[in-house]
Structures are given as C-alpha cells and as structure tokens.
Amino acid sequence: MAQKLGKSIGRCLLCVVTLAAMFLASLCSCSPSGGKTAADENAEQFDETNPIGANAACYVCHMTFVKEELSKTHLKAKITCVRCHGVSAGHANDEDIGATKPDITFERNGVEAMCLECHKRHDVEESETELVCTDCHG
Template sequence: MRRIEQFLIVAAGVMTGMLVFVSVCPSWQKTAASVGDSNDRPEAPVVKAISAPTAEPAASFVANSFCLVCHFDFDEEELALKHEVAGIGCERCHGESFRHRSDEANVTPPEILYPRERINPTCMMCHPRQDLRHLADHRPILEAALNLSEEKPTLNQDKKYCTACHGTKHRMNTRTIRWDKHTGVLLQEKN
C-alpha cells in the first residue's frame, strides 16, 4: 500500500475516534456549546449534573435485563430499584460481567464481588461521608468505612455495613454456587 493511502486510512481512523470522543464526552459538549458562533441567540439553560430521582428510570439507565434473566428476584428489590431510578444499573457496581452472564454453567464469577469489609467504602464512592455525617443512625457506618486503597482491611463483625439497612435482600436467596469474594475462585459448585 502506498504511503498516501496508509496516511489517509490512519487520518480517517483518528478523526473518527475524535468525533466519537467529542460526541460522548460531557466536558467537550460544554466546551463546544460555549464556543459556538456569536449570533444573538438565547443562552441554553444550565442542566444540573445530578438530578433528583424520579419515579421513572433515568434516561441514561443501562437495562438490567441481562442480569435479571438469572437474578429474576431483583427486579423488585429495594436497592436495585432505587439505583435504577437514579440511572444506575447493575454494571456500575458489579462490572459488565460479560463472561459471567454468558456462562450457562454459572462457574464464572461476576467481575466485581464484595467481601463485607469492602461494602462501605464502595458505597461511599457515590455516597460520600459529608453527605452522611449529619445522620445520627449512620455513625456506625462511618466508623466501619475503610479506605479503598487499604491493603489488608480488618473485618470487624461488630461494625455496621450499608447493606444491613439498605439492600437487605440484595443477596441471592438460594445459592447453588459460591466464589471467594476476594479472589473470585470457585468454592462450591452446583449439586
């Protein structure tokens, strides 16, 4: 192939990538909107980054339908429903888990599993301390929250975890298989 053809192919690929990036990147969308031409047109209303939950799932919600094929009892589960209304699907916390959901034998673990000591710090990635400090009933939760980068967290059975009140049913009722939540290693197979 001649150099010019190679250059054109590479340039087309780079331009396509840039166009896709600009079209999906929120900060570029704001920049592009603010740079526009100088015609007299009204200012676009400012949209808040986080809006209050509504009764309907947010438009950006990624359907949980793949997960609900096997985890059918989660379609009415409180934690899943509240996150769905906020536009947050299973993938946000558990990863895409493509291999897990494609494994009919169900021996492949989800991408992200949560040992108890990682529950609070993970929840606090979206629900930060400063939002919970004023809630007296959340003090035990704040005490149990560890830093995500902590190498060897200690598991204290006396500490409270977010899932003790929120998402008490966000667990499989009947487990036919178990994985080590730290390593993802299969511990128990189906009978």
C-alpha cells in the first residue's frame, strides 16, 4: 500500500510540475509591450512612416541609399521607400537579385510626374538638356 501511495504522490507531483511549466510558458508568451499583439508589432514594422521598419528590407541590398541625399531628405520627413515604390515584397524576397522589379518603378520620363504629386512646384533654371528631379536630387 505504501508503494501505491508513493506512485500516486509521484504522479500528482509530475502533474503539478507539468501544469506549472505550462503556466510559466504561457506567461512568457504574453507581450511585455503594453498589450501589443504580434499583428500590432508587424503593422508598425511595415508602417511606411517608420524609417527603420519600412526600409529594413530595402537596406539589405541597397545599403548605400542611406547616404543618398534623396533618401536622407525624405527620411527626415518620414517618407520611406515604400511610399514611392510600394511594399515590393516580391522584389525584397527575390534571391535572384534584380529579377523581380519593385512594385512601382519609374522610367526616366515618369520621375518628374511622381515627384510633383507631393512637390507641387519647383523653380529650376532652364537647362540645355532635359533634366528630371533625380538628376539633381539623388
């Protein structure tokens, strides 16, 4: 009888330890970030006004863009790559570099129209060659 009692106590102890471990695991999986869910954090990461989140995938390959005047100026205003080029997940995840173009690309003759969506006017001196915004601004 003492042997059966010992086995019962052992099983109960095992159940208590297992339940305690499960409880602790559930506590660890809770978000310590003020109730933010994974979806909230994911949305912040891809928020186009969040320079780090929105551009992180771009900078993996395009590290030099951080130093370009056009990028620096727009980042100060919280305007990121995503704003003009779309999320471009296919482009960012393409292991065959350059095979998949960004969601939004611009031919040279379309650059000015895109810039003018936000920059309504720009007084620029006339030039002998046809300049587009990025010739001077990055």
